Amino acid sequence: MIEPDFSKGLLTTVVVDQATKDVLMVAWMNRNSYQKTLATGQTWFWSRSRQELWHKGATSGNTQQVVEMILDCDQDTLLVKVIPAGPACHTGQRSCFFNQVKNFSKGLV
Numbered sequence: 001m002i003e004p005d006f007s008k009g010l011l012t013t014v015v016v017d018q019a020t021k022d023v024l025m026v027a028w029m030n031r032n033s034y035q036k037t038l039a040t041g042q043t044w045f046w047s048r049s050r051q052e053l054w055h056k057g058a059t060s061g062n063t064q065q066v067v068e069m070i071l072d073c074d075q076d077t078l079l080v081k082v083i084p085a086g087p088a089c090h091t092g093q094r095s096c097f098f099n100q101v102k103n104f105s106k107g108l109v
């Protein structure tokens, strides 16, 4: 099995909805959370702010069932395709990405 490269630190992890392809959240994994994710089929992260192992949904119930894990070309970023049990974001939004900065698409073809 291909192995992640932890030599530069935590694995940046992009979580997408398997069905809609929406980006749900970006978080970080250490070796332990990576192994836990592989072993359990649910997402586990290393919370940088709380400095603790974090099983996504442990308190909210909004766990993420892993469908596929893909490493990028140099193995330092992980894409995880999931089936979410509920909103990914602690605000209740489905995705953490709802703060539109600017939309340049008007007038583009």
Ligand SMILES: N=c1c2ncn([C@@H]3O[C@H](COP(=O)(O)OP(=O)(O)OP(=O)(O)O)[C@@H](O)[C@H]3O)c2ncn1[C@@H]1O[C@H](COP(=O)(O)O)[C@@H](O)[C@H]1O
Residues within 6 Å of the ligand: 025, 026, 027, 028, 046, 047, 048, 049, 050, 055, 056, 057, 058, 059, 060, 061, 062, 088, 089, 090, 096
């Ligand atoms: N549930 C979430 C959650 N879901 C998605 N995210 C995103 O995950 C990112 C990475 O989390 P980190 O803890 O590593 O946060 P960070 O970016 O280093 O620092 P902060 O943003 O926390 O200041 C956050 O920036 C959010 O964009 C969340 N970040 C934090 N939580 C908290 O996690 C706790 C447990 O929630 P559940 O796992 O759903 O039970 C609750 O206290 C939630 O407030």
Ligand SMILES: [Mg+2]
Residues within 6 Å of the ligand: none
């Ligand atoms: Mg943050």
Ligand SMILES: [Zn+2]
Residues within 6 Å of the ligand: 088, 089, 090, 091, 095, 096, 097
């Ligand atoms: Zn969020």
